[in-house]
Amino acid sequence: MKKSDFLSQLVSLAKRRGFIFPACDIYGGLSSIWDYGPLGANLKKNIKDLWWKSYVESRDDIVGLDAAVIMSPPVFMASGHLEGFNDVLVDCPACQRRFKLEELKKKGEVSLCPECGSEINLEKNMPRSFNLMLKTFLGVVENKQQEAYLRPETAQGIFVNFLNVLNTTHKSLPFGIAQIGKSFRNEVTTKTFIFRMREFEQMEIEYFVRPQHSDKYYHYWVEERFRWYQEKLGIRKENLRLRQHTKEELAHYAKACTDIEYRYPFSTTSEGWKELEGIANRTDYDLRRHSEYSHKDLSCFLPQEDKRIIPYVIEPSGGVDRTVLAVLSDAYAEEEVRGKKRVVLRLHKNVAPYKIAVFPLLKNNPGLVAKAKKIFELLKNKYVCVYDDTASIGRLYRRRDEIGTPFCITVDVESLSDDKVTVRDRDTMKQERIGCSQLIEYFAGKFQV
Numbered sequence: 001m002k003k004s005d006f007l008s009q010l011v012s013l014a015k016r017r018g019f020i021f022p023a024c025d026i027y028g029g030l031s032s033i034w035d036y037g038p039l040g041a042n043l044k045k046n047i048k049d050l051w052w053k054s055y056v057e058s059r060d061d062i063v064g065l066d067a068a069v070i071m072s073p074p075v076f077m078a079s080g081h082l083e084g085f086n087d088v089l090v091d092c093p094a095c096q097r098r099f100k101l102e103e104l105k106k107k108g109e110v111s112l113c114p115e116c117g118s119e120i121n122l123e124k125n126m127p128r129s130f131n132l133m134l135k136t137f138l139g140v141v142e143n144k145q146q147e148a149y150l151r152p153e154t155a156q157g158i159f160v161n162f163l164n165v166l167n168t169t170h171k172s173l174p175f176g177i178a179q180i181g182k183s184f185r186n187e188v189t190t191k192t193f194i195f196r197m198r199e200f201e202q203m204e205i206e207y208f209v210r211p212q213h214s215d216k217y218y219h220y221w222v223e224e225r226f227r228w229y230q231e232k233l234g235i236r237k238e239n240l241r242l243r244q245h246t247k248e249e250l251a252h253y254a255k256a257c258t259d260i261e262y263r264y265p266f267s268t269t270s271e272g273w274k275e276l277e278g279i280a281n282r283t284d285y286d287l288r289r290h291s292e293y294s295h296k297d298l299s300c301f302l303p304q305e306d307k308r309i310i311p312y313v314i315e316p317s318g319g320v321d322r323t324v325l326a327v328l329s330d331a332y333a334e335e336e337v338r339g340k341k342r343v344v345l346r347l348h349k350n351v352a353p354y355k356i357a358v359f360p361l362l363k364n365n366p367g368l369v370a371k372a373k374k375i376f377e378l379l380k381n382k383y384v385c386v387y388d389d390t391a392s393i394g395r396l397y398r399r400r401d402e403i404g405t406p407f408c409i410t411v412d413v414e415s416l417s418d419d420k421v422t423v424r425d426r427d428t429m430k431q432e433r434i435g436c437s438q439l440i441e442y443f444a445g446k447f448q449v
């Protein structure tokens with residue numbers, strides 16, 4: 001299948017089945033803003049829960065944080081965002097579309113509009129800086145004093161709380177602060193589904209270390225995060241790669257940076273390899289700058305050496321939405337079964353929105369309905385389950401395949417006499433008869449981590 005077809009199939013499935021909808025859909029949508037439907041909300045929550053469990057709940061060197069989205073301007077003067085978080089843009093005089101100068105240069109057509117083909121005269125249509133941060137005003141008066149910004153990354157919430165966390169948790173180096181939350185960027189390049197959004201979610205860790213240990217922890221986090229996507233989310237290794245930033249690409253304060261890239265279904269010259277997460281050694285830049293601007297001491301005491309230092313920070317920074325897109329792309333498959341097309345999402349059981357679906361073979365048979373509902377009641381406290389009798393069995397299986405439910409249970413007339421049900425595996429489509437009293441044990445084996 002062509003990459004562009006693949007993406008449109010995925011976008012269509014996401015909408016049709018309730019994973020992802022355009023925001024404000026009934027009013028025509030809002031550019032680069034998307035809403036998650038019932039299945040998407042479950043899928044996204046599963047990804048975030050796995051991340052939180054891996055890094056906050058299962059470790060004693062990382063603590064969690066949930067900082068505010070709205071932040072005051074001095075934060076972004078210190079971080080450099082108010083001066084440097086700019087793209088240089090050029091407006092097309094004919095169609096009024098805006099393009100990144102960088103991207104026009106990459107195409108080698110600085111003077112032709114990629115959208116309408118009109119000539120862009122760089123003398124007249126001067127490239128100008130465009131700040132990617134979204135601004136708002138607090139209170140009723142819209143003046144300079146009331147200005148505030150929606151954070152463009154969750155990281156700044158961590159840095160401005162460094163002292164509060166240190167004073168309340170008494171952690172010593174190395175330790176990390178982890179956060180999952182929304183970030184906002186007034187992106188210019190759009191049209192890439194949930195890959196580039198104006199409102200998106202990030203999962204970030206700021207891991208504070210002694211400067212002389214920063215290389216060691218940088219490599220540790222690159223490997224750890226690369227492994228996590230494969231082991232916890234089941235993303236195929238051949239669709240993931242590491243790309244180290246060249247010296248020219250590195251931010252001026254960074255010592256090193258590696259992107260974890262996923263082979264997204266975009267038809268681009270880079271075969272779709274795009275950033276899923278970045279892991280950077282940001283040195284002591286952030287804490288030093290916030291220290292200077294806030295006049296607060298953001299250093300740590302090292303008891304053995306009897307001195308204070310500003311720690312270096314290693315930052316694994318991943319996007320939740322780009323992870324959702326990678327998981328969906330990786331799982332989507334079309335195959336032919338007995339001459340008919342079957343669409344199946346082979347989602348890893350950890351992330352599947354529903355784990356088990358229970359159906360009565362005949363919805364007009366009260367005995368079957370009652371037994372199916374009883375099984376649903378039995379399993380629902382352990383697994384996210386669903387009871388469904390809204391279509392014929394064939395159609396229910398097809399729907400479940402499309403949304404990646406790993407197992408379906410069907411209660412048929414025989415079940416009333418032998419107390420057994422049919423369990424169907426999404427991937428192999430094999431069916432097994434399992435005794436109702438064995439179901440808990442059976443699924444404990446199947447969902448074992």
Ligand code: ATP
Nearest residue numbers: 187195196197200202275276277278317318319322
């Ligand atoms: P890109 O080069 O693709 O714009 P970036 O280098 O600006 O990404 P970072 O600032 O490193 O991205 O942000 C960390 C992570 O946050 C990214 O790896 C990505 O997963 C996610 N992210 C950043 N911008 C967006 C966006 N506009 N929409 C969705 N996710 C995003």
